[in-house]
Amino acid sequence: MNKKTLQRIRRVLAAIFFLGITLMFLDFTGTLHKFLAWMAKAQFLPAVLALNFIVIALLLILTLLFGRIYCSVICPLGVFQDGVAHVHNWAKKNRHTFSKAHNILRYIMLGLFVVLLIAGVNSVAVLLAPYSAYGRMVQSLLGPIYQWCNNGLAALSEHFHSYAFYTKEVWMRSLPTFIVAAVTFVVIVILAWRNGRTYCNNICPVGTFLSFFSRFSWFKMHINEEKCIKCGLCTKNCKSSCIDGENGFVDYSRCVTCGNCMAACPKGAIEFKHAAAKPAPVETFHETSLQTDENGNKMGKTETVDTSKRAFLIGSAVAIGTAAFAQEKKKVDGGLAAIEDKVTPVRTVPIVPAGAGSLQHFRTHCTGCQLCVSQCPNDVLRPSTELLHLMQPVMSYERGWCRPECTACSDVCPTGAIRKLLKEEKAVTKKGQAYWISQNCLVVADGISCGNCARHCPAMAIEMVPKRGDATGRLLIPAINETRCIGCGACEYVCPARPLSAIVVEGVEQQRTI
Secondary structure, eight states, X not given: XXXXXXXXXXXXXXHHXXXXXXHHHHOTTSTTHHHHHHHHHTSHXXXXXXXXXXXXXXXXXXXXXXXXXXXXXXXXXXXXXHHHHHHHHHHSOSXXXXXXXXXXXXXXXXXXXXXXXXXXXXXXXXXXXXXXXXXXXXXXXXXXXXXXXXXXXXXXXHXXXXXXXXOOOOOOSOHHHHHHHHHHHHHHHHHHHHHSSHHHHXXXXXXHHHHHHHTTOSSEEEEXXXXXXXXXXXXXXXXXXXXXXXXXXXXXXXXXXXXXXXXXXXXXXXXXXXXXXXXXXXXXXXXXXXXXXTTSOXXXXXXXXXXXXXXXXXXXXXXXXXXXXXXOOOOEETTTEEOOOOOOOOOSSOBOOTTOOBHHHHHHHOOOOOHHHHHOTTSOEEEOOOGGGTTOEEEOOSSXXXXXXXXXXXXXXXXXXXXXXXXXXXXXXXXXXXXXXXXXXXXXXXXXXXXXXXXXXXXXXXXXXXXXXXXXXXXXXXXXXXXXXXXXXXXXXXXXXXXSOSEEEEEEEEEEEO
8 A cells, every 4th residue: 555545545534524523513404414424323432322232343343453543534533633733743843752651541531431421420421522522612612603604694695685594593502511612622722732642542531442452453554674764754743652663663552543654654664554473562561771792882671561461351341331331682572672581490300302211311321412402403402501410411491492393303312312203203202391380470470361371382281271369250371281291391482471481391200102
């Protein structure tokens, strides 16, 4: 294979995955997801949580064949780091150096990640997950910019009597999630700018897990000692800091098969191939002591320790355990008076999307990637601010309501946290229960007729009945049929009471079909 061919192929495939996943998070129309959904399902952690053993097996086979190519092609955060490092390389070339693997740190981070997942503390675990971290960055930081550009195009096209674009309200769904996304972005950029794949080498649990298998890959980067002139360009261009060109050593646990070393080698001494000889183990470290020969010349003595079998057993155990548990618009009334915004009610049980099955299932499978939040056409989903379940989506009805025919969130979820539903199933899935709060109702508080909740209920679960004590018999109050209510929030959304709605929907621990 030509020394630059591998690098070019890898870059093309990486660009396809990176742009596809990025656009999938940005596209609020849901159009692109029909073609790109498989890219989200091909991510390692979503596949594990969804118990998608076919995808898991394919990714492990891919790693056993070509090494950690997943990290440099399929993982969007890995490609993002490569982009940052590449920009820095324009200003400062040949800047990387070889460093030993910080295995204790890597294994502690992986172990902590697995324990948190098994314990159901996903909100902390997913801070380390690469796919989820990238999704939050795109949705929280790049999403508003994309929507503002879309709104500008919508205004321009409307001027020419074209409606190819429509405006999208831009608003902050969760300040904590925005802060987490911003901090993650800054940390990743700094680490990648300074030394390439520092995050992948030391923190990323997916990268560490795949490193257990990448050492046994069929194809590897091999240094031909006969051709090598010890120029060090391979080391200086390795963004994973895993090549010791002076000693002809490649740490396959960190190599992501990017091809940069092959492209930089002036003598073609690095080849991506299968070697018949026993490959160098990943978990090796070299201890060199200087001694003198009989003529008084200094010579180095190197001792090598092999721990590859032990690491492979650890990786297998982790695989089994993990798979098993796995800009605000001002609202006005007729253009004359400003309407006071509604206050989000405090819900005893949060409302999660239809298809979650149960609150427990949703919380243990959701990675907080924000894909469903970005795709919700009714602005119902927003990240939770509850500490133990931070960034996991919950539903609220201040800006819209969950239409029975809409299945956008279940269509896009790659982890199985929201099971894919047909429209007919969604319309009869109970995800919450509406309750009437008499003191907030305009009929009780102001003595005026309303009935908005009953008129807009798609399940016809609300009936207006005479208010007790009304001598005129003209004032009607809502009576909610609990057996028909599906918790869609239409009643809460259209209620004119401000700032607190007279009807509030509470979530249910276990969803069911009515």
